[in-house]
Amino acid sequence: MRISKVFVLLIFGSFLLTSCRDTVxxxxxxxxxxxxxxxxxxxxxxxxxxxxxxxxxxxxxxxKEINEEIDEIGDDN
Structure with missing residues (x-):
């Protein structure tokens, strides 16, 4: 009885797994x-x-003239 239940479950499970595959x-x-x-x-x-x-x-x-004027003023820092 147990063997037949296991056998039926295996067949049913394999049927479910194979039917879900994409056939495209x-x-x-x-x-x-x-x-x-x-x-x-x-x-x-x-x-x-x-x-x-x-x-x-x-x-x-x-x-050039602007740079010369800046140099003449110097740095205040």
Whole structure:
């Protein structure tokens, strides 16, 4: 009697475990991709106009004069 109960439980348990499995099969898709080489186009250097160049020169001179004034005043700390 015990053996038959154990046997029935084993069959019933195996039936439950096998019926719960996913039966959906997954497909693996492999796609080939072509490599495309992209050429890097060199951009020409930005050319500054006369106003920009003059402004840079004036800015350098003004900064130089400001630094000289700061050096003359000295450090208050």
């Amino acid at each position: 099969k997954e497909k693996e898709v492999v796609r080939e991709v072509e490599k495309v080489e992209v050429e890097k186009v060199e951009e020409p250097e930005e050319r500054e106009g006369i106003l920009e160049r003059t402004a840079k020169e004036v800015d350098k001179e003004v900064n």
